[in-house]
Amino acid sequence: MESQAILRPFFATSSLGYIKTNAQYSDDRKKGxxxxxMTGAQLDQxxxxxxxxxxxxxxIHDDAGRVLAEIKGTELANTETNLKPTTAKxxxxxxxxxxxxxxxxxxxxLKKIKELESKDxxxxxxxxxxxNIKTLAKIDDEKARGADKKARExxxxxxxGDYYGSKKFIGNTAITxxxxxxxxxxxQAIGLVMTEFFTALFDEILDIYKNGFSAGFDxxxxxxxxxxxxxxxxxxIKAKWKDVAIAFKDGxxxxxxxxLVTTVTNMFVTTAKRVIRIIREGIYSLFKAIKLxxxxxxxxxxxxxxxxxxxxxxxxxxxxxxxxxxxxxxxFLASTGALASFSSTxxxxxxxxITGLAIIxxxxxxxxxxxDKDAIKALMTRAENSIANGEALLAKLNLGYV
Numbered sequence: 532m533e534s535q536a537i538l539r540p541f542f543a544t545s546s547l548g549y550i551k552t553n554a555q556y557s558d559d560r561k562k563g564x565x566x567x568x569m570t571g572a573q574l575d576q577x578x579x580x581x582x583x584x585x586x587x588x589x590x591i592h593d594d595a596g597r598v599l600a601e602i603k604g605t606e607l608a609n610t611e612t613n614l615k616p617t618t619a620k621x622x623x624x625x626x627x628x629x630x631x632x633x634x635x636x637x638x639x640x641l642k643k644i645k646e647l648e649s650k651d652x653x654x655x656x657x658x659x660x661x662x663n664i665k666t667l668a669k670i671d672d673e674k675a676r677g678a679d680k681k682a683r684e685x686x687x688x689x690x691x692g693d694y695y696g697s698k699k700f701i702g703n704t705a706i707t708x709x710x711x712x713x714x715x716x717x718x719q720a721i722g723l724v725m726t727e728f729f730t731a732l733f734d735e736i737l738d739i740y741k742n743g744f745s746a747g748f749d750x751x752x753x754x755x756x757x758x759x760x761x762x763x764x765x766x767x768i769k770a771k772w773k774d775v776a777i778a779f780k781d782g783x784x785x786x787x788x789x790x791l792v793t794t795v796t797n798m799f800v801t802t803a804k805r806v807i808r809i810i811r812e813g814i815y816s817l818f819k820a821i822k823l824x825x826x827x828x829x830x831x832x833x834x835x836x837x838x839x840x841x842x843x844x845x846x847x848x849x850x851x852x853x854x855x856x857x858x859x860x861x862x863f864l865a866s867t868g869a870l871a872s873f874s875s876t877x878x879x880x881x882x883x884x885i886t887g888l889a890i891i892x893x894x895x896x897x898x899x900x901x902x903d904k905d906a907i908k909a910l911m912t913r914a915e916n917s918i919a920n921g922e923a924l925l926a927k928l929n930l931g932y933v
Contacts, residue, residue, distance in 0.1 A: 581623075597690055621670065633675075731767040789815070793811075
């Protein structure tokens with residue numbers, strides 16, 4: 532049994548769940564009907580047993596989901612599926628370890644059986660160790676895992692049911708949605724501002740390269756010209772404020788929706804950090820594409836809007852593939868040893884560069900394909916017009932001949 536002071540309330544004899552389950556198994560054991568849940572063997576009728584908390588009290592106490600759902604630890608720890616009878620030796624060997632950790636330790640200990648048995652005269656301490664290991668050897672891993680799975684599923688079901696149906700969940704979902712929406716909106720807005728800044732900056736650099744630093748300025752003082760050039764950059768960025776506001780709005784909406792999708796997904800399976808990024812980027816790309824098709828800019832045909840939407844979706848897919856590749860590349864670099872310390876940074880640089888190049892090449896291909904189609908279409912139109920003109924000319928000649 533676990534003895535930490537903080538966990539004592541979980542095992543208090545006043546817990547109705549514990550008292551009821553313990554009394555039931557005691558009666559079953561005395562009748563010869565109780566079985567050790569780890570081995571499947573019948574428990575000794577004349578020897579007291581332990582009730583093992585399959586998912587330990589420490590795990591339950593530290594479970595963030597339990598805290599969010601505001602469920603008492605005793606309620607989860609002392610359920611019938613989480614309290615199972617076993618021998619005192621097995622229970623004390625398991626301690627507060629999760630089942631997989633306990634079984635791994637147990638299987639490691641089993642390797643010592645042959646080594647200890649090969650010795651002629653074992654000292655008392657090693658004799659006791661061999662006896663304890665042989666007791667652990669009777670544990671059926673599959674039975675133990677099956678009981679562990681069942682206990683955890685019921686505990687998770689209780690936590691999810693209480694939390695996802697609570698007002699707290701709705702409030703937290705709204706707050707995280709607003710936070711994610713704001714983050715995504717700021718990301719898109721800042722990205723657009725940075726794009727405009729560098730575009731305006733390169734325009735000024737190009738002008739300086741072509742015409743000289745002071746060309747077009749009355750005052751030739753360096754700081755005065757520099758100030759005016761920076762003011763020009765600022766005016767260009769300021770002129771795009773509407774686009775920045777739209778970018779923030781689009782980012783906010785897609786961020787809020789992606790958070791909602793992630794939350795709903797988490798009701799069934801916990802999503803990893805990179806999966807959340809995939810959902811976020813995917814929804815943003817889809818949102819932009821749909822918006823472009825439904826509300827295309829002025830003077831843009833439906834065919835052109837469809838072409839631009841294809842580029843947005845293709846870029847989103849490439850980013851998604853880049854996020855997936857990140858995990859494998861980072862793991863590979865981490866396993867090399869020499870690059871392990873820099874694996875995250877190197878992965879970000881490498882994947883970012885490859886993803887960027889892939890997007891540029893894909894967009895270029897889609898544009899070239901469209902241009903080729905437009906060129907062929909124009910050529911066909913000219914050919915048809917030429918044929919029509921030729922037929923008309925032949926018809927006139929024939930009439931003149933007649």
